[in-house]
Amino acid sequence: MARKKRMEGIGFYHIVNRGVERRKIYMDDEDHMQFLEILQESAEVYSFEVYAYVLMDNHYHLLLKTSALNLSLLMRQINARYSMYFNRKYKRVGPLWQGRFKSWYVYDENYLKSLVKYIEFNPIKANMTQSIGEFPWAMSSKICDMACLNYELTEHIDWEQNLSKKELIEVDNVFNTKLEVVHTIVMPKVKQKLETHFQNKTREVAIAHAIKDGYKQKKIAEYLHLSSVAISKIYKIYRQKVAVFNTLRDKGIFWSYHKNITYEEAGESLFVEHLYKYGDFDDIRLGFKLFGKRVMRRIWEEKLKSDKRFVKLNFMIARVFLGMDIEASYFKEVKNERFEKLKMLAS
Numbered sequence: 001m002a003r004k005k006r007m008e009g010i011g012f013y014h015i016v017n018r019g020v021e022r023r024k025i026y027m028d029d030e031d032h033m034q035f036l037e038i039l040q041e042s043a044e045v046y047s048f049e050v051y052a053y054v055l056m057d058n059h060y061h062l063l064l065k066t067s068a069l070n071l072s073l074l075m076r077q078i079n080a081r082y083s084m085y086f087n088r089k090y091k092r093v094g095p096l097w098q099g100r101f102k103s104w105y106v107y108d109e110n111y112l113k114s115l116v117k118y119i120e121f122n123p124i125k126a127n128m129t130q131s132i133g134e135f136p137w138a139m140s141s142k143i144c145d146m147a148c149l150n151y152e153l154t155e156h157i158d159w160e161q162n163l164s165k166k167e168l169i170e171v172d173n174v175f176n177t178k179l180e181v182v183h184t185i186v187m188p189k190v191k192q193k194l195e196t197h198f199q200n201k202t203r204e205v206a207i208a209h210a211i212k213d214g215y216k217q218k219k220i221a222e223y224l225h226l227s228s229v230a231i232s233k234i235y236k237i238y239r240q241k242v243a244v245f246n247t248l249r250d251k252g253i254f255w256s257y258h259k260n261i262t263y264e265e266a267g268e269s270l271f272v273e274h275l276y277k278y279g280d281f282d283d284i285r286l287g288f289k290l291f292g293k294r295v296m297r298r299i300w301e302e303k304l305k306s307d308k309r310f311v312k313l314n315f316m317i318a319r320v321f322l323g324m325d326i327e328a329s330y331f332k333e334v335k336n337e338r339f340e341k342l343k344m345l346a347s
Helices: 029-046 071-089 109-120 165-175 203-212 217-224 228-250 263-278 281-291 293-303 308-321 329-346
Strands: 012-018 048-055 059-066 102-105
Touching (some): 029 048, 029 059, 029 228, 059 109, 228 263, 228 281, 263 281, 263 293, 263 308, 293 308
Antiparallel strands (some): 012 102
Protein backbone atom coordinates (compact mmCIF):
# COMPACT_ATOMS: atom_id res chain seq x y z
CA MET A 1 0.00 0.00 0.00
CA ALA A 2 1.42 3.38 -1.02
CA ARG A 3 2.22 5.90 1.69
CA LYS A 4 -0.22 8.77 2.07
CA LYS A 5 1.06 11.91 0.36
CA ARG A 6 2.08 14.58 2.86
CA MET A 7 -0.03 17.74 2.78
CA GLU A 8 2.11 20.79 2.13
CA GLY A 9 1.57 24.53 2.16
CA ILE A 10 3.81 27.57 2.39
CA GLY A 11 4.60 28.86 5.87
CA PHE A 12 5.90 27.67 9.25
CA TYR A 13 6.53 24.00 10.04
CA HIS A 14 7.68 22.26 13.19
CA ILE A 15 9.83 19.30 12.11
CA VAL A 16 10.89 16.38 14.33
CA ASN A 17 12.95 13.35 13.37
CA ARG A 18 14.46 10.60 15.54
CA GLY A 19 17.20 8.05 15.17
CA VAL A 20 16.17 4.46 14.46
CA GLU A 21 15.40 2.65 17.72
CA ARG A 22 16.02 6.04 19.39
CA ARG A 23 19.77 5.59 18.90
CA LYS A 24 22.18 8.52 18.92
CA ILE A 25 22.42 10.42 15.65
CA TYR A 26 25.14 12.84 16.83
CA MET A 27 28.25 11.28 18.36
CA ASP A 28 30.50 14.34 18.55
CA ASP A 29 30.75 18.05 17.71
CA GLU A 30 31.75 17.31 14.12
CA ASP A 31 28.43 15.51 13.59
CA HIS A 32 26.45 18.49 14.89
CA MET A 33 28.41 20.89 12.68
CA GLN A 34 27.96 18.67 9.63
CA PHE A 35 24.19 18.59 10.13
CA LEU A 36 24.06 22.39 10.44
CA GLU A 37 26.23 22.78 7.34
CA ILE A 38 23.83 20.56 5.39
CA LEU A 39 20.93 22.62 6.78
CA GLN A 40 22.51 25.87 5.55
CA GLU A 41 23.35 24.48 2.11
CA SER A 42 19.80 23.14 1.75
CA ALA A 43 18.39 26.55 2.71
CA GLU A 44 20.37 28.13 -0.12
CA VAL A 45 18.92 25.64 -2.60
CA TYR A 46 15.31 25.45 -1.38
CA SER A 47 14.84 28.99 -0.01
CA PHE A 48 13.69 28.43 3.56
CA GLU A 49 14.54 30.08 6.88
CA VAL A 50 15.19 28.50 10.28
CA TYR A 51 13.47 30.22 13.22
CA ALA A 52 14.47 27.67 15.89
CA TYR A 53 16.39 24.42 16.17
CA VAL A 54 17.79 22.05 18.75
CA LEU A 55 19.94 18.99 18.04
CA MET A 56 19.48 16.48 20.84
CA ASP A 57 21.45 13.22 21.09
CA ASN A 58 18.89 11.04 19.31
CA HIS A 59 16.53 13.50 17.61
CA TYR A 60 16.20 17.05 16.35
CA HIS A 61 13.58 19.80 16.28
CA LEU A 62 13.40 22.44 13.54
CA LEU A 63 11.06 25.39 13.06
CA LEU A 64 11.22 26.25 9.37
CA LYS A 65 9.49 28.84 7.23
CA THR A 66 9.16 27.66 3.63
CA SER A 67 8.65 29.89 0.60
CA ALA A 68 7.62 27.14 -1.83
CA LEU A 69 5.74 23.83 -1.82
CA ASN A 70 8.90 21.81 -1.27
CA LEU A 71 8.93 20.64 2.36
CA SER A 72 9.15 16.91 1.57
CA LEU A 73 11.85 17.50 -1.02
CA LEU A 74 14.08 19.66 1.18
CA MET A 75 13.73 17.37 4.20
CA ARG A 76 14.52 14.34 2.06
CA GLN A 77 17.74 16.03 0.97
CA ILE A 78 18.73 17.01 4.53
CA ASN A 79 18.04 13.58 6.01
CA ALA A 80 19.58 11.64 3.12
CA ARG A 81 22.77 13.69 3.03
CA TYR A 82 23.30 13.47 6.78
CA SER A 83 22.53 9.74 6.78
CA MET A 84 25.16 9.14 4.07
CA TYR A 85 27.71 11.19 6.03
CA PHE A 86 26.95 9.36 9.30
CA ASN A 87 27.03 5.85 7.80
CA ARG A 88 30.26 6.56 5.94
CA LYS A 89 31.98 8.04 9.01
CA TYR A 90 30.96 5.26 11.40
CA LYS A 91 31.14 2.43 8.83
CA ARG A 92 27.55 1.37 9.35
CA VAL A 93 24.77 0.26 7.00
CA GLY A 94 21.01 0.54 7.15
CA PRO A 95 18.60 3.38 7.90
CA LEU A 96 19.62 6.09 10.34
CA TRP A 97 16.14 7.52 10.88
CA GLN A 98 13.17 5.96 12.65
CA GLY A 99 10.96 6.69 9.66
CA ARG A 100 9.64 9.65 7.75
CA PHE A 101 10.10 12.93 9.58
CA LYS A 102 7.07 14.29 11.46
CA SER A 103 5.84 17.76 10.56
CA TRP A 104 3.17 20.09 11.90
CA TYR A 105 1.95 23.09 9.95
CA VAL A 106 1.80 26.09 12.30
CA TYR A 107 -1.51 27.73 11.47
CA ASP A 108 -1.62 30.09 14.49
CA GLU A 109 1.05 32.80 14.60
CA ASN A 110 0.31 33.46 18.29
CA TYR A 111 1.52 29.93 18.99
CA LEU A 112 4.94 30.45 17.39
CA LYS A 113 6.62 31.89 20.50
CA SER A 114 5.32 29.02 22.62
CA LEU A 115 6.74 26.58 20.09
CA VAL A 116 10.15 28.30 20.08
CA LYS A 117 10.22 28.07 23.89
CA TYR A 118 9.21 24.41 23.73
CA ILE A 119 12.06 23.66 21.31
CA GLU A 120 14.64 25.61 23.31
CA PHE A 121 13.61 24.03 26.62
CA ASN A 122 14.36 20.50 25.37
CA PRO A 123 17.94 20.41 26.78
CA ILE A 124 16.74 21.76 30.14
CA LYS A 125 13.96 19.17 30.30
CA ALA A 126 16.59 16.47 29.62
CA ASN A 127 18.83 17.86 32.42
CA MET A 128 21.58 18.67 29.93
CA THR A 129 21.74 22.37 30.83
CA GLN A 130 20.29 24.72 33.42
CA SER A 131 19.30 27.74 31.32
CA ILE A 132 18.57 28.91 27.79
CA GLY A 133 21.67 29.75 25.76
CA GLU A 134 23.95 27.21 27.48
CA PHE A 135 23.27 24.25 25.19
CA PRO A 136 25.64 24.67 22.23
CA TRP A 137 23.43 22.92 19.68
CA ALA A 138 20.35 25.07 20.11
CA MET A 139 19.74 28.27 18.17
CA SER A 140 19.82 30.43 21.32
CA SER A 141 23.52 29.63 21.82
CA LYS A 142 24.35 31.51 18.59
CA ILE A 143 27.33 29.20 18.14
CA CYS A 144 26.79 29.15 14.37
CA ASP A 145 26.44 32.26 12.23
CA MET A 146 24.40 30.89 9.33
CA ALA A 147 22.57 32.99 6.76
CA CYS A 148 19.44 30.83 7.03
CA LEU A 149 18.88 31.64 10.73
CA ASN A 150 16.18 34.19 11.55
CA TYR A 151 16.20 35.45 15.17
CA GLU A 152 12.99 37.47 14.85
CA LEU A 153 11.12 35.22 17.31
CA THR A 154 13.90 34.25 19.73
CA GLU A 155 14.83 37.89 20.38
CA HIS A 156 11.35 38.71 21.70
CA ILE A 157 10.90 35.88 24.18
CA ASP A 158 11.29 36.12 27.95
CA TRP A 159 13.58 33.18 28.65
CA GLU A 160 13.43 33.73 32.41
CA GLN A 161 9.95 32.24 32.53
CA ASN A 162 9.48 28.50 32.13
CA LEU A 163 6.86 27.12 29.80
CA SER A 164 3.47 27.78 31.33
CA LYS A 165 0.74 25.15 31.54
CA LYS A 166 -1.20 27.11 28.93
CA GLU A 167 1.78 27.05 26.54
CA LEU A 168 2.24 23.31 27.04
CA ILE A 169 -1.44 22.76 26.24
CA GLU A 170 -1.06 24.89 23.08
CA VAL A 171 1.86 22.76 21.94
CA ASP A 172 0.01 19.53 22.69
CA ASN A 173 -3.09 20.73 20.83
CA VAL A 174 -1.10 21.47 17.69
CA PHE A 175 0.65 18.08 17.86
CA ASN A 176 -2.73 16.35 17.95
CA THR A 177 -4.71 18.49 15.51
CA LYS A 178 -5.53 17.09 12.09
CA LEU A 179 -5.48 19.99 9.64
CA GLU A 180 -7.81 20.33 6.71
CA VAL A 181 -7.13 22.81 3.93
CA VAL A 182 -10.39 24.63 3.25
CA HIS A 183 -9.65 28.02 1.72
CA THR A 184 -6.26 27.17 0.23
CA ILE A 185 -5.88 24.60 -2.50
CA VAL A 186 -2.44 23.02 -2.37
CA MET A 187 -1.37 21.87 -5.80
CA PRO A 188 1.54 19.44 -6.22
CA LYS A 189 4.47 20.92 -8.08
CA VAL A 190 4.79 19.58 -11.62
CA LYS A 191 8.34 18.60 -12.54
CA GLN A 192 9.89 19.69 -15.78
CA LYS A 193 11.04 16.86 -18.00
CA LEU A 194 14.59 15.98 -17.02
CA GLU A 195 15.99 16.69 -20.48
CA THR A 196 14.68 20.27 -20.42
CA HIS A 197 17.00 21.09 -17.53
CA PHE A 198 19.97 20.34 -19.79
CA GLN A 199 18.92 22.73 -22.54
CA ASN A 200 20.87 26.02 -22.64
CA LYS A 201 22.56 25.42 -19.27
CA THR A 202 26.02 24.26 -18.28
CA ARG A 203 26.08 20.71 -16.95
CA GLU A 204 26.70 21.67 -13.31
CA VAL A 205 23.89 24.26 -13.32
CA ALA A 206 21.53 21.82 -15.03
CA ILE A 207 22.29 19.15 -12.41
CA ALA A 208 21.62 21.63 -9.60
CA HIS A 209 18.29 22.68 -11.20
CA ALA A 210 17.23 19.05 -11.66
CA ILE A 211 18.00 18.21 -8.02
CA LYS A 212 16.09 21.29 -6.86
CA ASP A 213 13.18 20.17 -9.04
CA GLY A 214 13.06 16.86 -7.17
CA TYR A 215 15.02 14.45 -9.37
CA LYS A 216 17.16 11.95 -7.50
CA GLN A 217 20.87 11.89 -8.26
CA LYS A 218 20.59 8.27 -9.43
CA LYS A 219 18.05 9.28 -12.10
CA ILE A 220 20.26 12.17 -13.27
CA ALA A 221 23.27 9.83 -13.39
CA GLU A 222 21.37 7.39 -15.61
CA TYR A 223 20.33 10.21 -17.97
CA LEU A 224 23.92 11.52 -18.29
CA HIS A 225 25.48 8.02 -18.36
CA LEU A 226 27.55 8.86 -15.29
CA SER A 227 27.84 7.26 -11.86
CA SER A 228 25.86 8.55 -8.88
CA VAL A 229 29.20 9.30 -7.22
CA ALA A 230 30.17 11.56 -10.14
CA ILE A 231 26.87 13.45 -9.93
CA SER A 232 27.30 13.88 -6.18
CA LYS A 233 30.83 15.23 -6.69
CA ILE A 234 29.76 17.68 -9.43
CA TYR A 235 26.89 18.94 -7.27
CA LYS A 236 29.12 19.33 -4.21
CA ILE A 237 31.71 21.34 -6.17
CA TYR A 238 28.92 23.46 -7.68
CA ARG A 239 27.63 24.35 -4.19
CA GLN A 240 31.17 25.30 -3.15
CA LYS A 241 31.52 27.55 -6.21
CA VAL A 242 28.22 29.25 -5.38
CA ALA A 243 29.32 29.78 -1.77
CA VAL A 244 32.63 31.41 -2.84
CA PHE A 245 30.83 33.53 -5.44
CA ASN A 246 28.28 34.74 -2.87
CA THR A 247 31.08 35.66 -0.45
CA LEU A 248 32.81 37.80 -3.10
CA ARG A 249 29.50 39.29 -4.24
CA ASP A 250 28.62 40.31 -0.68
CA LYS A 251 31.93 42.18 -0.54
CA GLY A 252 30.68 44.29 -3.46
CA ILE A 253 32.94 42.84 -6.15
CA PHE A 254 30.14 42.27 -8.69
CA TRP A 255 27.96 45.27 -7.84
CA SER A 256 28.91 46.99 -11.10
CA TYR A 257 26.67 44.37 -12.73
CA HIS A 258 23.90 44.24 -10.15
CA LYS A 259 23.81 43.77 -6.41
CA ASN A 260 22.05 40.40 -6.36
CA ILE A 261 23.75 38.78 -9.34
CA THR A 262 23.98 35.00 -9.03
CA TYR A 263 26.76 32.60 -10.01
CA GLU A 264 24.51 31.21 -12.73
CA GLU A 265 23.97 34.69 -14.21
CA ALA A 266 27.64 35.67 -14.00
CA GLY A 267 28.97 32.46 -15.48
CA GLU A 268 32.26 30.68 -15.07
CA SER A 269 34.44 33.10 -17.05
CA LEU A 270 33.35 36.31 -15.31
CA PHE A 271 33.58 34.69 -11.89
CA VAL A 272 37.12 33.38 -12.40
CA GLU A 273 38.27 36.69 -13.91
CA HIS A 274 37.07 38.60 -10.83
CA LEU A 275 38.43 35.88 -8.55
CA TYR A 276 41.87 36.53 -10.04
CA LYS A 277 41.61 40.32 -9.94
CA TYR A 278 39.99 40.88 -6.56
CA GLY A 279 40.35 37.66 -4.56
CA ASP A 280 43.24 36.98 -2.20
CA PHE A 281 45.81 34.20 -2.52
CA ASP A 282 43.57 31.66 -0.74
CA ASP A 283 40.62 32.56 -3.01
CA ILE A 284 42.73 31.92 -6.12
CA ARG A 285 44.05 28.66 -4.70
CA LEU A 286 40.47 27.55 -3.99
CA GLY A 287 39.54 28.54 -7.56
CA PHE A 288 42.16 26.12 -8.92
CA LYS A 289 40.75 23.40 -6.67
CA LEU A 290 37.14 23.96 -7.77
CA PHE A 291 37.56 24.77 -11.48
CA GLY A 292 40.75 22.84 -12.26
CA LYS A 293 44.03 24.01 -13.77
CA ARG A 294 42.86 23.78 -17.40
CA VAL A 295 39.87 26.12 -16.92
CA MET A 296 41.80 28.53 -14.69
CA ARG A 297 44.65 28.76 -17.22
CA ARG A 298 42.30 29.26 -20.18
CA ILE A 299 40.45 32.13 -18.51
CA TRP A 300 43.72 33.68 -17.30
CA GLU A 301 45.11 33.65 -20.85
CA GLU A 302 41.87 35.12 -22.24
CA LYS A 303 41.25 37.82 -19.62
CA LEU A 304 44.45 38.72 -17.77
CA LYS A 305 47.64 37.57 -19.43
CA SER A 306 47.90 40.51 -21.83
CA ASP A 307 46.60 43.11 -19.34
CA LYS A 308 49.61 45.22 -18.34
CA ARG A 309 47.75 46.54 -15.27
CA PHE A 310 48.13 43.14 -13.61
CA VAL A 311 51.79 42.38 -14.33
CA LYS A 312 52.66 41.42 -10.74
CA LEU A 313 49.53 39.29 -10.43
CA ASN A 314 50.31 37.57 -13.72
CA PHE A 315 53.85 36.79 -12.58
CA MET A 316 52.49 35.23 -9.40
CA ILE A 317 49.83 33.18 -11.20
CA ALA A 318 52.30 31.94 -13.80
CA ARG A 319 55.02 30.99 -11.37
CA VAL A 320 53.08 29.75 -8.32
CA PHE A 321 49.94 28.22 -9.83
CA LEU A 322 50.90 27.32 -13.40
CA GLY A 323 54.57 26.43 -12.90
CA MET A 324 55.67 28.55 -15.85
CA ASP A 325 59.13 29.96 -16.53
CA ILE A 326 58.63 33.68 -15.97
CA GLU A 327 61.82 34.43 -17.89
CA ALA A 328 60.30 33.07 -21.09
CA SER A 329 58.08 34.39 -23.91
CA TYR A 330 55.46 36.92 -22.80
CA PHE A 331 56.94 37.51 -19.36
CA LYS A 332 60.39 38.25 -20.74
CA GLU A 333 58.83 40.70 -23.19
CA VAL A 334 56.90 42.44 -20.41
CA LYS A 335 59.99 42.73 -18.22
CA ASN A 336 62.04 44.10 -21.15
CA GLU A 337 59.30 46.57 -21.99
CA ARG A 338 59.28 47.90 -18.41
CA PHE A 339 63.08 48.09 -18.44
CA GLU A 340 63.05 50.13 -21.65
CA LYS A 341 60.51 52.53 -20.13
CA LEU A 342 62.71 53.01 -17.07
CA LYS A 343 65.74 53.71 -19.29
CA MET A 344 63.75 56.25 -21.28
CA LEU A 345 62.57 58.02 -18.10
CA ALA A 346 66.11 58.08 -16.75
CA SER A 347 67.58 59.62 -19.91
